[in-house]
Amino acid sequence: MKTRRGFAAVAAIAAAALIFSGCALNADEPEPAGAEGGATLRIGTTTDVANFNPLGSLSKTDSWILNAMYPQLMRIDSSGQKVPELAEGYELEDDGATVIFTLRDDYEWTDGEPVTSEDVRFTAQAIIDNQLGNVAAKLTWVQSIETPDDHTVIFRLTEPYAPFAEGVGFWMRVVPAHLFGEVDDLAGFANDSNWVGAGAYVLDSMTRGQRYTMKANENYPYAPEGGAQVETVEYVVYPDVNTMLLALRNGDIDLMGNSVPASAVASLESDPNIEMAEVGALGFAHLTYNMQHPVLAEQPVRQALSMVVDTESIIATILQGDGEQMAGPIGPIFPGFDNPDVEPYAFDPDAARELLEEAGYADADGDGMFDELSFEILCDQSNANLSRVAEVVREDAAAAGINLSLACIERNTFLSRTKNGEYDIDLSQWGVFDNPMDQLRSTYLSSNPGGINYNLVQDAELDALINDAAVTIDQDEFAEKIQAIDEYVHDQALLTPLYVETFRFAYRGDRFEGFDPSPSDLLGMVTGYSLAQVRAL
Amino acid sequence: MLRYASKKFLRAVLTIWIAVTITFFLLRLLPADPTLLVVEGDMTPEMQAALRERYGLDEPLLVQYVLYLGQLLTGNLGVSFRQLTPVLDILLERLPWTLLLAGSAFALTILIGIPLGVYAAVGRGKLVDKLVQFLGITSNALFVPSVAILLLVVFAANLQWFPIGGAIDPDTRGLAAYGSLLQHLALPLLSLVVVQVGPYALTLRTNMLEVLGEDYIKSARSRGFSERRTVWHHGLRNAFIPALTLMGLQLGSLVGGAVLTETIFAYPGIGRLIYESVQQLDYPMLQGAFVLLAVTVVVANLITDLIAMFLNPRIRT
Numbered sequence: 124m125k126t127r128r129g130f131a132a133v134a135a136i137a138a139a140a141l142i143f144s145g146c147a148l149n150a151d152e153p154e155p156a157g158a159e160g161g162a163t164l165r166i167g168t169t170t171d172v173a174n175f176n177p178l179g180s181l182s183k184t185d186s187w188i189l190n191a192m193y194p195q196l197m198r199i200d201s202s203g204q205k206v207p208e209l210a211e212g213y214e215l216e217d218d219g220a221t222v223i224f225t226l227r228d229d230y231e232w233t234d235g236e237p238v239t240s241e242d243v244r245f246t247a248q249a250i251i252d253n254q255l256g257n258v259a260a261k262l263t264w265v266q267s268i269e270t271p272d273d274h275t276v277i278f279r280l281t282e283p284y285a286p287f288a289e290g291v292g293f294w295m296r297v298v299p300a301h302l303f304g305e306v307d308d309l310a311g312f313a314n315d316s317n318w319v320g321a322g323a324y325v326l327d328s329m330t331r332g333q334r335y336t337m338k339a340n341e342n343y344p345y346a347p348e349g350g351a352q353v354e355t356v357e358y359v360v361y362p363d364v365n366t367m368l369l370a371l372r373n374g375d376i377d378l379m380g381n382s383v384p385a386s387a388v389a390s391l392e393s394d395p396n397i398e399m400a401e402v403g404a405l406g407f408a409h410l411t412y413n414m415q416h417p418v419l420a421e422q423p424v425r426q427a428l429s430m431v432v433d434t435e436s437i438i439a440t441i442l443q444g445d446g447e448q449m450a451g452p453i454g455p456i457f458p459g460f461d462n463p464d465v466e467p468y469a470f471d472p473d474a475a476r477e478l479l480e481e482a483g484y485a486d487a488d489g490d491g492m493f494d495e496l497s498f499e500i501l502c503d504q505s506n507a508n509l510s511r512v513a514e515v516v517r518e519d520a521a522a523a524g525i526n527l528s529l530a531c532i533e534r535n536t537f538l539s540r541t542k543n544g545e546y547d548i549d550l551s552q553w554g555v556f557d558n559p560m561d562q563l564r565s566t567y568l569s570s571n572p573g574g575i576n577y578n579l580v581q582d583a584e585l586d587a588l589i590n591d592a593a594v595t596i597d598q599d600e601f602a603e604k605i606q607a608i609d610e611y612v613h614d615q616a617l618l619t620p621l622y623v624e625t626f627r628f629a630y631r632g633d634r635f636e637g638f639d640p641s642p643s644d645l646l647g648m649v650t651g652y653s654l655a656q657v658r659a660l
Numbered sequence: 661m662l663r664y665a666s667k668k669f670l671r672a673v674l675t676i677w678i679a680v681t682i683t684f685f686l687l688r689l690l691p692a693d694p695t696l697l698v699v700e701g702d703m704t705p706e707m708q709a710a711l712r713e714r715y716g717l718d719e720p721l722l723v724q725y726v727l728y729l730g731q732l733l734t735g736n737l738g739v740s741f742r743q744l745t746p747v748l749d750i751l752l753e754r755l756p757w758t759l760l761l762a763g764s765a766f767a768l769t770i771l772i773g774i775p776l777g778v779y780a781a782v783g784r785g786k787l788v789d790k791l792v793q794f795l796g797i798t799s800n801a802l803f804v805p806s807v808a809i810l811l812l813v814v815f816a817a818n819l820q821w822f823p824i825g826g827a828i829d830p831d832t833r834g835l836a837a838y839g840s841l842l843q844h845l846a847l848p849l850l851s852l853v854v855v856q857v858g859p860y861a862l863t864l865r866t867n868m869l870e871v872l873g874e875d876y877i878k879s880a881r882s883r884g885f886s887e888r889r890t891v892w893h894h895g896l897r898n899a900f901i902p903a904l905t906l907m908g909l910q911l912g913s914l915v916g917g918a919v920l921t922e923t924i925f926a927y928p929g930i931g932r933l934i935y936e937s938v939q940q941l942d943y944p945m946l947q948g949a950f951v952l953l954a955v956t957v958v959v960a961n962l963i964t965d966l967i968a969m970f971l972n973p974r975i976r977t
Contacts, residue, residue, distance in 0.1 A: 170936065170939075171936055173742040173743055173940060174742055174743055174744060176744065254706060254707045254710060259707065310710075310714065311714070311739075311744055312744065313743065313744040313745050315743070315744075315745060330830075330928070331750065331753055331754070331928065332754060332757075332827075332926075332927075332928025332929075332932055332933065333826055333827060333828075333928045334826070334830060336830070357830075359825070359826065360825075360826075360926055360928075361824070361825050361926045362825065362923050362924060362925075362926045362932070362935075366812070366824055366825060366924075366926065369812075369813075369816065369817040369824050370824040370825065372817070373816070373817065373820055373823075373824055375823060375824050375825075533692075534939075535690070535692035535939075535941055536690075536691045536692045538692065539691060539692040539693050540691075542693075
């Protein structure tokens with residue numbers, strides 16, 4: 124009978140495993156809301172929340188949850204404009220060197236404390252002192268912060284910086300000073316329990332690897348009359364976008380947090396239960412040339428490269444039409460700043476070849492390729508669209524006598540190499556640029572080593588243009604100067620912009636309506652403001 | 661016997677140390693910098709330096725290694741770069757799910773594999789034997805992710821009998837919670853068992869065939885024991901010992917399989933945690949997870965070795 128005992132032992136292992144995991148049997152979870160409670164909206168995401176500390180800039184899922192939870196001074200509306208959120212508005216004094224925010228008086232932390240100017244001051248000061256996240260770079264100019272009363276915050280800057288108010292207003296999540304002030308090491312603070320927020324939704328419970336549950340904040344001032352209909356927001360973690368698509372169709376989730384891949388659009392359009400919202404983007408795909416490369420430092424070479432990129436056909440085929448062409452570095456979401464007179468380089472490999480010959484490049488061995496023109500394109504293999512773009516560009520460049528080799532590599536390595544300038548041509552997609560001035564400073568200013576000047580450009584003329592625009596407070600004059608930089612960068616061909624993607628977000632139209640999407644795939648449909656406006660059907 | 665056991669024990673400790681060392685250096689050979697992933701975009705060199713210091717990445721590699729070993733000996737697995745939470749806490753949160761999945765896969769594989777092997781051996785050459793051999797070879801050739809994706813598409817996406825991902829529905833309580841647990845477990849479990857059971861049945865069949873030809877089986881038969889008793893008691897008991905070693909080995913591939921299945925089914929165990937931590941280059945998290953897995957596999961092997969020693973006195977000397 125020993126064998127039977129053996130089987131019993133094996134069965135016991137299985138039972139023990141089941142019992143051991145019994146601790147996960149929802150014992151700690153709150154009771155589900157009854158029928159009298161509001162609606163629950165389930166959102167799919169592909170990553171866990173890495174970090175609940177709102178003072179750092181982190182992953183996409185982090186920002187979805189933390190942006191809904193902690194108020195920002197301003198938010199971005201569907202047309203890309205900054206509009207008031209915690210701040211009623213702001214004023215500039217001293218030619219823009221003093222920025223005065225006036226706060227609403229009806230914001231309250233969920234523990235009952237009012238949100239005051241001290242919270243804003245504390246947050247900004249903590250970010251400056253600890254150099255936290257990408258907001259630290261936006262606070263560079265701050266000399267002092269004053270709070271004359273509970274609803275006024277005055278930032279005094281070392282010099283005027285035109286987009287300061289909107290940059291800080293949009294990116295800085297305000298945290299409760301009375302709680303975060305107690306923490307010794309803010310940079311190492313996990314903030315992973317007992318959450319207190321003042322945004323539209325506040326995190327209530329979480330099970331890592333599975334779900335994050337948020338509850339509506341009853342005091343959120345921008346909720347519609349009678350309060351938000353969606354009382355509970357649940358983020359459910361899936362391994363990838365394709366699995367999430369299946370879950371949406373199944374009805375396991377109501378909204379995909381990530382954008383729908385172009386290849387899946389057609390199949391979702393045929394599903395009567397699913398609706399899609401289209402939003403523009405604040406980032407764009409581009410080729411960036413390493414200016415430290417002796418050959419790429421030549422303007423005609425960069426211009427010729429721009430002429431072998433067939434953006435129209437790339438948008439039509441690879442994006443299946445879901446994109447917009449760009450000419451210069453300023454995206455079309457910023458009308459008035461995007462220079463309408465700048466035209467994209469026309470696709471013309473023959474003209475590119477002529478341009479290179481005029482510039483003195485030759486094909487001595489007669490193999491059809493210019494002898495000195497051989498570059499490597501570095502790209503991030505996790506972006507399937509870009510890997511395909513790389514193939515197309517390589518073929519068209521060969522027709523113009525330029526030899527391109529591709530290195531589409533794993534994302535982490537890609538980031539390391541671009542950051543360190545270890546590439547010839549970088550093919551990638553910028554995430555979010557919320558204003559043209561910050562973008563130009565970050566990408567082209569030679570004295571901004573912490574920025575994302577992947578071109579490694581050191582151009583005194585361009586520096587002067589950027590620094591001059593940065594201190595221009597008059598709006599019309601400011602816009603003209605940005606347009607001039609747009610044209611200069613285009614003419615220099617520091618980059619070849621490829622496209623601005625149109626993002627689509629899919630949701631169960633049979634269950635919910637009334638989302639207010641933001642123009643970026645970082646925020647998309649899942650801002651606290653948007654979720655608070657949603658109506659259950 | 662004690663000498664044999666202590667030799668095995670020392671070898672287990674050595675194996676764990678080697679695994680820890682390889683993991684440590686392998687991660688640091690990756691051509692990427694974890695500090696770059698914390699803040700994408702604007703980061704001043706000062707910010708990056710501060711992060712490197714915070715993570716202890718500014719120390720020479722050997723110093724980092726020695727510090728890490730010292731930390732390990734005190735049972736401290738460090739703090740996750742990304743989650744800022746002790747690695748051990750996160751692992752303990754995820755471990756029950758992996759234990760449930762891998763444990764029940766292990767148990768089911770044995771419960772199904774053993775009878776299949778025995779019946780095939782007893783009915784050698786008959787239909788049942790051919791069937792088991794066919795299934796065994798097919799199962800052996802399958803790859804966990806392919807099976808998992810197939811099951812996901814057919815049973816979760818199209819037929820909608822099972823959920824797409826997760827481990828349990830949060831709105832369930834009591835018995836319903838167990839039901840939900842099993843429903844979420846079914847497909848990941850099946851994908852592991854389908855792949856594991858074949859090699860198991862085949863090995864047992866081979867062992868059983870050898871054993872059935874032995875003299876003591878013939879003598880058992882001649883002494884008038886029933887065929888059932890002869891096969892299941894005398895036969896299986898001896899065929900089981902070599903299969904035990906296989907069990908230990910299979911635990912390793914089970915753990916590997918669990919990483920893949922958990923990722924595909926969004927099952928919140930250690931496997932999926934590893935997948936996420938690789939993407940974020942969270943060194944402490946990855947080191948902790950690998951140490952835990954190495955210890956699990958090595959200890960399981962040690963236990964199977966010791967069990968085999970008790971079952972077969974010849975090993976003891």
